[in-house]
Amino acid sequence: EPEVTQTPSHQVTQMGQEVILRCVPISNHLYFYWYRQILGQKVEFLVSFYNNEISEKSEIFDDQFSVERPDGSNFTLKIRSTKLEDSAMYFCATTPGFADTQYFGPGTRLTVL
Amino acid sequence: DAKTTQPPSMDCAEGRAANLPCNHSTISGNEYVYWYRQIHSQGPQYIIHGLKNNETNEMASLIITEDRKSSTLILPHATLRDTAVYYCIVRVGNRDDKIIFGKGTRLHILP
Numbered sequence: 001e002p003e004v005t006q007t008p009s010h011q012v013t014q015m016g017q018e019v020i021l022r023c024v025p026i027s028n029h030l031y032f033y034w035y036r037q038i039l040g041q042k043v044e045f046l047v048s049f050y051n052n053e054i055s056e057k058s059e060i061f062d063d064q065f066s067v068e069r070p071d072g073s074n075f076t077l078k079i080r081s082t083k084l085e086d087s088a089m090y091f092c093a094t095t096p097g098f099a100d101t102q103y104f105g106p107g108t109r110l111t112v113l
Numbered sequence: 114d115a116k117t118t119q120p121p122s123m124d125c126a127e128g129r130a131a132n133l134p135c136n137h138s139t140i141s142g143n144e145y146v147y148w149y150r151q152i153h154s155q156g157p158q159y160i161i162h163g164l165k166n167n168e169t170n171e172m173a174s175l176i177i178t179e180d181r182k183s184s185t186l187i188l189p190h191a192t193l194r195d196t197a198v199y200y201c202i203v204r205v206g207n208r209d210d211k212i213i214f215g216k217g218t219r220l221h222i223l224p
Binding site: 004031033035042043044045048055056058089091093098099101102103104105106107109 | 147151154155156157158159162204205210211212213214215216
């Protein structure tokens with residue numbers, strides 16, 4: 001069964017450094033999402049992406065965040081200058097069509113020191 | 114905010130059916146009921162969804178009341194691997210893109 005994959009599984013970085021989290025969507029999926037989950041809290045929506053454009057973003061997704069699909073397969077989330085409060089699990093999700101069932105990846109644990 | 118209400122936690126004996134309730138009293142006619150689960154620190158896993166009819170797949174059954182104001186997710190023979198947080202979510206088909214997660218129900222399967 002096709003799966004969403006994410007790399008790395010765990011990223012440790014220093015405050016102020018840039019990080020790039022990567023996601024490989026299920027092959028025929030066209031809509032892509034990033035969510036995050038701070039330890040002990042709810043899963044929160046960050047951004048949705050379709051046709052090489054951001055469809056919707058939350059208040060959390062400020063100018064420090066960006067997304068792109070650089071090579072037609074990977075879907076990336078970049079945090080330009082990490083802060084301590086960016087420490088969280090980041091989940092990618094993909095879906096074949098708008099508002100279809102979303103399938104989540106295993107997540108990347110980001111630790112900012 | 115999530116439009117559903119779930120108990121914060123439940124226990125179920127291994128091998129028994131786990132019945133997880135969800136209230137969604139303000140659900141609209143075009144909103145689907147979705148269930149996801151999250152096993153410790155893993156990504157949310159899709160389980161099942163339905164509009165008004167009961168649904169069954171290889172993982173679970175979804176029973177939706179006739180007035181659609183509540184539903185029950187049934188795991189017919191719970192195993193220790195079913196220990197997870199279960200999220201009940203309502204979404205409008207063909208309109209609601211992002212998923213808004215609540216706190217869910219933490220289900221403990223007891224050996």
